[in-house]
Amino acid sequence: PADPPSPQEHGLDFQRLLDASAYKEMFRQDMIRWGEEKRHTDPGFFCRAAVEGALQPVWVVSDTRRLSDVEWFRDVYGDTVQTVRVVATEETRRRRNWVFVTGVDDAESECGLDQGVAFDWVITNDGDKVALDEQLEMLLQSLHRSL
Numbered sequence: 001p002a003d004p005p006s007p008q009e010h011g012l013d014f015q016r017l018l019d020a021s022a023y024k025e026m027f028r029q030d031m032i033r034w035g036e037e038k039r040h041t042d043p044g045f046f047c048r049a050a051v052e053g054a055l056q057p058v059w060v061v062s063d064t065r066r067l068s069d070v071e072w073f074r075d076v077y078g079d080t081v082q083t084v085r086v087v088a089t090e091e092t093r094r095r096r097n098w099v100f101v102t103g104v105d106d107a108e109s110e111c112g113l114d115q116g117v118a119f120d121w122v123i124t125n126d127g128d129k130v131a132l133d134e135q136l137e138m139l140l141q142s143l144h145r146s147l
Contacts, residue, residue, distance in 0.1 A: 028104060029103070029104060032104070032107060032109045035109065036109075039066070039068070043068050043072065044072050046069070047061075047069055047072040047073060047076075057147055058143055058147070061073070064113070065108070065109050065110070065112050065113065066108060066109075066112040066113065067112060067113060067116050067117060070083060070113065070117055080146075082120045082121065082142075082143070082146075083117060083118075083119045083120050083121070084119065084120065084121040084122075084123060084139065085113070085117075085119040085121070085122045085123070086123045086124075086125050087122060087123070087124055087125070088124070088125050088126050089126055092125075092126045092127060095127075121135075121139055123135045123136065123139070
């Protein structure tokens with residue numbers, strides 16, 4: 001399409017864009033292009049939208065994709081920011097029906113944080129529920145101590 005889609009601007013099914021369906025894949029590259037245009041014009045556009053109206057003492061901002069996002073949060077909120085990276089092996093990801101797509105999965109929107117960020121926490125999610133729960137419990141305890 002000439003004008004890349006955004007859910008609000010183009011009447012897309014927002015819930016279907018959140019899953020791993022073929023529906024999402026039809027619009028994925030256009031959504032990435034639209035997001036890049038927004039970021040180019042205003043690097044804090046999506047970050048400000050994520051925190052708008054948030055009053056809770058702890059926020060979880062999921063799915064940041066770029067170093068500029070992490071830098072924005074650190075610039076605005078300083079040392080209170082805790083970065084968490086969730087990792088899984090490619091084998092685990094394939095079992096979860098992930099398939100690498102050239103031009104999408106190697107774009108900044110997917111791997112922009114693979115370098116340049118010293119994460120405060122790295123959580124491994126390879127299907128071991130006990131190990132995952134232990135890691136998350138440590139993170140939660142740390143957050144509670146900082147309140």
